[in-house]
Amino acid sequence: MTTGFKYAILASGSTGNATYIETDKQKILVDAGLTAKKIEESLESIGRSASDIDSLLITHEHSDHIKGVGVLARRYHMNVYANELTWHKLLDDNMLGKIPPEQIRTFEMGKTLTFDDIDIESFGVSHDAVAPQFYRFMKDNKSFVILTDTGYVSDRMAGTIEDADAYIMEANHDIEMLRMGPYPFRTKQRILSDKGHLSNEDGAMAALTVIGNHTKRIFLGHRSQHNNIKELAHMTMETSLQQHDVDTHVVQIIDTSHVDSSPLYEI
Numbered sequence: 001m002t003t004g005f006k007y008a009i010l011a012s013g014s015t016g017n018a019t020y021i022e023t024d025k026q027k028i029l030v031d032a033g034l035t036a037k038k039i040e041e042s043l044e045s046i047g048r049s050a051s052d053i054d055s056l057l058i059t060h061e062h063s064d065h066i067k068g069v070g071v072l073a074r075r076y077h078m079n080v081y082a083n084e085l086t087w088h089k090l091l092d093d094n095m096l097g098k099i100p101p102e103q104i105r106t107f108e109m110g111k112t113l114t115f116d117d118i119d120i121e122s123f124g125v126s127h128d129a130v131a132p133q134f135y136r137f138m139k140d141n142k143s144f145v146i147l148t149d150t151g152y153v154s155d156r157m158a159g160t161i162e163d164a165d166a167y168i169m170e171a172n173h174d175i176e177m178l179r180m181g182p183y184p185f186r187t188k189q190r191i192l193s194d195k196g197h198l199s200n201e202d203g204a205m206a207a208l209t210v211i212g213n214h215t216k217r218i219f220l221g222h223r224s225q226h227n228n229i230k231e232l233a234h235m236t237m238e239t240s241l242q243q244h245d246v247d248t249h250v251v252q253i254i255d256t257s258h259v260d261s262s263p264l265y266e267i
Ligand SMILES: [Zn+2]
Pocket: 060, 062, 127, 129, 149
């Protein structure tokens, strides 16, 4: 028996998102926003196999979170979890193809469910999907939070996710790059709105609100390919933490990639 758990960020970015979490008893995917083939390869790159996945948790119905869900679910017979409103949207609009009914599971917003030896709490975010929710994973007094795809971080959300050991924190865009960039005006407005995405500055502010004594790692997630630069996102987080006397040797800031998996981290 090992304490804690392991996780790897298979991909993070506006082009596709997937995170892997494992305990002795559960192998979990959060989102499958790349092709099934790409996710199989990412898992192989960390010495794992898609055939071992027990549960797939969906955050919301945007394609950068669900692209590979249908194929993976049919190929590997994993249970797929989302809240009821999201399931309605996914099934009514036939976004996944046919999913065997026994694999369709609900995970309502604000609930904590136990998956064998790990507890998972869902929390709502502010984003332009029907009922978007992200997750906090908790085992042996250690926790890991994924938070992307939100226009802002409410006090309530901050309370739910405070003092985790590790975070994927959204650093979607640099506001000036977005404003000057190629996107149509309406798309820019959407991204900047309360139901869009966190900018580098927003993500840094959110991190400052929630980090605590347990916090060791912050992964910069869901970075836009058009409206951000890895170094800029990193520097914004680093500068903000240092300005607030957070030791960035203790709290490590780690970039993510939209193509390559991270190593498997132990929490
Ligand atoms: Zn989204």
